[in-house]
Amino acid sequence: MESVDEFLEVADEFMQQESLNIARAREQISVVKQNVLLIETLRRALEDQIKTDIEELISDKQESQQSLLKQEQQLRQEMESVKRKNMELSAGLAEREQEKAGLKEEREQLSEERERQENETKVNIPIRKEEISLYTCISKIRWDFNTPKHEVKGYVSRKGSVKPFCFDNRKTSQFFITNALWDAMQEN
Incomplete structure (x- = not known):
């Protein structure tokens, strides 16, 4: 019987050890469950934070895009205004160039006319003086x-x-x- 008693003692020790192991396992399972719940809570909090961050980034991106679109539109309007002004200035410059050319031509004509008149005057003044002197003598x-x-x-x-x-x-x-x-x- 001793072997049965020993066997029972061993079995009883084994059962106690098994109970202790089961209790430890239950504690560990409880800790794991708590850790899983904590992890799940943290995961949800992180997901919520990530969603919030993504929404803020999207909102910032949309605002930035709208701002860029407004700036682009303003720059296009300014560019069109500058193009129109440039065309007006170019047309004005062309007109001034034509006026300048016309004035240069007129100046050349006036110079030629003045030179012609000076030459004519140099020739005609003595003739006119002579004629006046003759008319004065006669009349x-x-x-x-x-x-x-x-x-x-x-x-x-x-x-x-x-x-x-x-x-x-x-x-x-x-x-x-x-x-x-x-x-x-x-x-x-």
Whole structure:
């Protein structure tokens, strides 16, 4: 019987050990369950945080995209405005270039005309002086050139007599003045 008693003792020890093992296993299972619940809670909290972060990123991205779209639209409008202004300035520049070319051509023509007149004057002044001197000798009329433009003034000198004249060409006709001067020349 001793072996049965020993066997029972061993079995009893084994059962106690098994009970202890089961109790430890239950404690470990309880700890594992608690850890699983804690992990599940943390996982949910992390998922919620990740969802919130993703939503914020999406919102920030959308705001950023909207801001970029507004900036792009503003830049396009500014670019169109600059293009229009550039076209206006280019057209204005072309007009100024044409005006400049026209003014340059006009200046050249005026220079040529001035040069022509100077040459003509250099040639004609002596001729005109000669003609005036000849007419003065023939007609004996001395003109007063220091009078207003509307006055014809001077004197006629013939054979020792001097006859002054003064006419206002605003009040007297050219025909009358001419006849009066012819008469004055013939009287002497």
